[in-house]
Amino acid sequence: MKVEIKKAVTLAYTLTDTDGNILDKADANEPFMYLHGTGGVIPGLEKALDGKAVDDQLTVNLKAAEAYGDYSDKLTSDVPKTMFEGVEEKDMFVGAQFHAETDQGMQVVTVKAINEDTITIDGNHPMAGKDLNFDVTVLAVRDATEDELAHGHIHAGGHDHKHDEGDSCCGGGCGG
Numbered sequence: 001m002k003v004e005i006k007k008a009v010t011l012a013y014t015l016t017d018t019d020g021n022i023l024d025k026a027d028a029n030e031p032f033m034y035l036h037g038t039g040g041v042i043p044g045l046e047k048a049l050d051g052k053a054v055d056d057q058l059t060v061n062l063k064a065a066e067a068y069g070d071y072s073d074k075l076t077s078d079v080p081k082t083m084f085e086g087v088e089e090k091d092m093f094v095g096a097q098f099h100a101e102t103d104q105g106m107q108v109v110t111v112k113a114i115n116e117d118t119i120t121i122d123g124n125h126p127m128a129g130k131d132l133n134f135d136v137t138v139l140a141v142r143d144a145t146e147d148e149l150a151h152g153h154i155h156a157g158g159h160d161h162k163h164d165e166g167d168s169c170c171g172g173g174c175g176g
C-alpha cells in the first residue's frame with residue numbers, strides 16, 4: 001500500500017537542524033501518525049512522502065519557507081503582564097511557551113522578553129526560520145477510518161472518542 005490521500009501513515013523520524021542538532025524524533029516505540037493529504041504534516045514533508053511505501057527511508061531537506069515558514073517580526077507583540085495573571089513566577093521566563101487564543105485559533109506563543117509592565121510574546125512557530133532535515137522511515141500505511149476522515153486526523157491507539165458539537169476536535173491533537 002502506498003502513501004496517498006486518505007491513508008493513515010505511521011512514521012519514525014529524526015528531525016535535525018543544519019548543525020545536526022536533534023530537534024525532535026519519533027521512533028518505532030512512539031511513532032508519529034498522521035492522515036495524509038490533510039496538512040497533518042508540513043507540506044514539504046507530505047509531498048516527499050507521497051507515493052512511498054512501508055520500509056521506505058527518505059531524507060528530506062526543507063528550507064524554512066517549506067517547513068515552518070520564515071521568521072516574521074510581525075508576529076511578535078507586547079502584551080500587558082496582566083494577561084498572564086495566574087501564571088506562577090517560575091513558569092514565566094524567556095523561552096517559556098504558552099497556548100494563546102488568537103485570531104488564527106489556538107497558537108503556541110513563546111516569551112521573548114519580560115519587561116516592566118509587558119511581556120513580549122513571539123507567535124512564530126518555534127522552528128520558524130530554520131532549515132530542517134528529516135530522516136524518515138515509513139512504518140505503516142493503512143486506510144483511514146471514516147471517523148478519522150470526518151475528523152481530519154488519526155485516532156491513535158484505537159481509542160474511540162466523540163466530539164461535542166462545535167468542538168474543535170480536541171485541538172487537532174487527539175491522536176497524541
Ligand SMILES: [Zn+2]
Pocket residue numbers: 151153155161163169170174
Ligand atoms: Zn478526532
